[in-house]
Amino acid sequence: MSEMNDPRARQPRFRGLEAGHRACQGCGEALAARLVTESAGPDVILTNATGCLEVFTTPWPQSAWRVPWLHSLFENSAAIASGVEAALKAQGRRSKVIAMGGDGGTFDIGFQALSGMLERMHNVLYVCYDNEAYMNTGIQRSGSTPHAARTTTSPPGKERMGKRHLKKDLLSIIAAHHIPYAASASVAYPQDLRRKVRRAMEIDGPTFLLVHSPCPLGWGHDGSETIQVARLAVQTGLFPLVELERGEVASVMPLRQRVPVAEYLCRQARFRHLFADDDHRAQEEREHLQALADYNIERYGLDGDGDDPFDADGADTIRRGGPANS
Amino acid sequence: MLEALEGSQAIARAVALCRPGVVAAYPITPQTHIVENISKLVADGKLNTELVSVESEFSAASVVLGASAAGSRSYTASSSQGILLMTEVLFNISGMRLPVVMTCANRAIGAPINIWNDHSDSMAVRDSGWIQLHCADNQEAVDTTIQAFRIAEATELPVMVCMDGFVLTHTLETLEIPDQDLVDRYLPPFVFNRMLDPQNPLSLGTLVGPEYFSETRHLAHEALNQSASTIVDVDREWQNLTGRSAGGLLSVEGPDDAKIGVLAMGSVVSTFREAMDCLAAEPAKLMALRAFRPLPEEAIRSACAGLDHLVVVDRALSPGFGGIVGGEIKAALSGMKDAPQIYNVAIGLGGRDVPLEMWPRLLDVPKQGGGFRILDLEPAKLGEMS
Amino acid sequence: MPIPMNRGAFALAGSSLAFKTGTWRSAKPVHVHAAAPCHGACPAGEDQQAWLALLQEGHPQQAWESLVAANPLPSVTGRVCPHPCESACNRGHYDSPIAIHAVERWLGDQAIQNNWPYPRLPGSPRPERIAVVGAGPAGLSAAYHLARRHYNVVLMDAMPAAGGLLRSAIPPTRLPRDVIDAEIRRLLAVGIEFRPRAALGRDITLEELRSEFDAVFLAVGAGKSRHWDVDGAVPADLHEGLGLLREWLAVGAIPKPNAVVIHGGGNTAVDLARVMRRAGVRDVHVVTASGLPGPDTDPDDVLNVVPRELEQAIEEGVQFHPHRTINRLIMRGSKVVGVEMVRLKKLPDGHGHKARVSFEGTETVLHVDMVVPAIGEVVDPTGLGAILNGRDFIDTDMFGTIAGHPGLFAGGDCRGWIKKLTNGTVSAAIGDGRRAAEGIDALLSGRSPMEASRPALPFADLNLAYYESAPRIALPTLPLSQRDDSREIEGGPDTSQALAEAARCFSCGNCLACDNCWTLCPDNAVLKTRETCSDGSHYLFDYEFCKGCGLCATECPCGFISMVNDD
Structure with a gap:
């Protein structure tokens, strides 16, 4: 730190999440939370469901947050956010409330509170950091875990090939609340993520953002590959990046080139059993996941126009001096 | 000004006088009329508050947790299953030292489902770290509700005002509803220095490991213990303003030389007051325990001085143990010199009527001796139920 | 606590x-x-990535200054260099390489047009005087790099104008004379004293130079054609390639046989072939032991010619016979009437080297009435006897130092080439001159010479997710029907093209x-x-x-x- 006089204090972007947090190396959720809070700026109040993000950011007496932050329980992030928002309204304060939770706290245990918050039209941006399993408790399956993925409660074996059920289509359920804005985003596309956060911040009403955030530990990939893996999830069509306004698809990020799902799956230990040579079920499940990706591509019209540079809108290409699309 | 009001309506009025910033509640019998009356006050423009009509009691408690952390005076109300659904949040509110006030319209807990009054619900969250104050009548409930905000905000502890479902909530009484000016003088605006504020961005609800957790529990315990003096002071101040006490920690009625006493909480206290006036029975002291948490051990001991027998009335029970209040009173008097003999009974479970005639039956308990029992049990019905 | x-x-x-x-x-x-591969491949030592970056940032003059910190003749090399930088460019593995030569040429031309001054290094005037013998690319480069370091430089040449081979051996269709004139004039203005018509061994001797100057850099080129015969047979009227080209450039005269075979695989062979073809020679054959560029040819076995020149030559009707050599001259009396070719290839010789092996039974005959060898040149020993010691070239280290002759340096075509570095291109000579200047400066400053070297960044180390496909710019080329002996065939990029091309750079490393x-x-x-x-x-x-x-x-x-x- 001798090179520049305290550069940390003079960063050109607001940083809502400070260094010194205890996330694992290459944590997608830490990155996602950092990007969200950077884009949202300082005039926010956060609520946080119990989970990794809460644990690794706030071991008393330390906190990595630079914005006011409230944690209560696993399943009530949306509800305490509703309360904070109501209080701000009562006091005539204008700070934006952002509720945060993992997929466990959002798809599953906190789903009712979230639905209530959306129905009551609270002016809250709810951000779900989706790492597709209960990671804080040691990688158990959630409603968001993809089909056939290995978790500690969906282990593959003689009678099973990982999770038997499908990933819950939460975004459609959220959209059915007819809220002004709901979108999916990925840590692999930070410019797109930022734009979506800013868009949500501008709306006076409930908005929802589902951020695909790889967990190196839970998914079984190296921490340095978090972005690569997240990018492949998008490029295969398994995790489509879409925006929904009042329940209707408003825009999608097109795929410049479809990537076969196997390229995504083979990088992660949670899908390793799908590559067993001597197991006929492995190929069947791979084909099943490919079919799910194809279904997403068809449903949302994700096929781009090949090399047309204009279809890169939202993709995170760079040029000298910064991102190409910011 | 004196008005004839239903208990729930009176509570709604009392809450409105306290100018809460946020109210969140979910309907459940017998609390329903409270949230309905508050909704009507809001709809009529008589109460300017953010009324959050949540999708569950769990969210009701969560909303007031968030609102309180964000610096607003916050109120909720519930009963029975609703209190149980709130349980996780209730522990959280007290652990974070958030001064939320709630009304518990006391009701039994199923199964079997039963919508009528006893104290099973508030007893189930006895250890949640909330101050619990029990009201004998609706005037006490009105006064205690207003005092509860003072207590909560002075101690930064949540307060649960317990009033018996139906018996109080649905009963019309002539009540004194204080003026807004008086309440404004008594209850200053809420200021919360740990408020969620981008200008002073604190993190609330952190993780505390083994190296500090005992200290947090000790501090919670001390805070509850120390709140006893606040409860007394706040009631005394109220009495100075209105001429009415809501009962402090514990109030005692009856002749000084009585050798037998009855300790009870809630609306049965009013029934027994009436019985003492109109039934010929042996001289006895009636102890109305208002503060169940914090349990005022010293006040109980001094009230019991000179008694030979004390009958503790429970409105709930802990299966496999017995009366909950009874067990606690025994512990409180343990080691006391010349302590009275303690008898513990439960009555009025799940709404079973407690008539005036219950008073002499209670005074008769020491003569019968024996351990804990449900006094108004009808043994003939046991066969039918088994 | x-x-x-x-x-x-x-x-x-x-x-x-x-x-x-x-x-x-x-x-x-x-x-x-890490070094971008273009930098590593550049014989002149340019850091193309660095100057492309400056251009991307919108600083064309700074980009040019960065370029000329290594190579003072970008307008020239942007036209004549076979650009190994582009062959090395990582972008070639992605879509197509950056058209570095085009941007280099554009920057050089911009500098001429806007009269951007050549920057000097910081420092104060040096008292030492240095002689540079030969004003070709190596001599010009050394003189410039010494002048940049504030030395007194005297640059001398046997010819009346500076430029050496640039003037005498490269046709104006590839390198217009006004470009040479402008760039060299501006370069000499940096503060170089130029003495024309001063030939070593004729007008001055090495001993005189050594006594007058603190250091001497020999950049005399390779002016004498290599001896050529086929099994001892030599046609009576033999003309060698470089001589014919020089004559044509000087006086415009060129022989016009019906059919000619040119033996050789360098720019001289191809340039001469094109000149003769344009002059009306019906059949112009080039026989070369090297291969044509393509997937089946090893990089070190490819014809040493600017690729686009090769394409243009084929367009113009020059017939190439790769992987062949002349096996026998078919003579009628002392006159050639044909040649017998045989196929050959460079193959491992079992001793860790590669040798050319010809294949019996693959002989074919070409009917020609003239054969022109263009197989390269060696140093003219006039005035250099003591240095050459009977060899064809002067032995030096990479800084031009000649062992046993302190203060005497050599570079460019006259030194024994390290094959990989050079292949005798203009850019290699420029690189030689730059390193010799470093060697001379180090000697006179009492330090060891240094040449920065960084590992090259492999293609696999790039993260391609962040780049977009973008087409390489297309440069204007004179249509076949309009080509003559004087008009430049390939045009340069316009400003927007140059900037677009710079923006394609991956910025490797x-x-x-x-x-x-x-x-x-x-x-x-x-x-x-x-x-x-x-x-x-x-x-x-x-x-x-x-x-x-x-x-x-x-x-x-x-x-x-x-x-x-x-x-």
């Missing part, structure tokens, strides 16, 4: 800074200033300031600075907090970040 527990266990903003997660790390990211590392660090351990750091980037690693996950290294588009062990 333990920290006292507060009410409700709240925590203060950003207090996690007390927890130094850097202790978790077993590997740490570092900025590695060098920070793009794209913010990826800063944006993607989950741990806030990359800090951005407004000022440029000492490593040339705008980013600092905060090792107090860096957990060593390696995300920044993986997601760096241009391979500027590497993970190194940090146990």
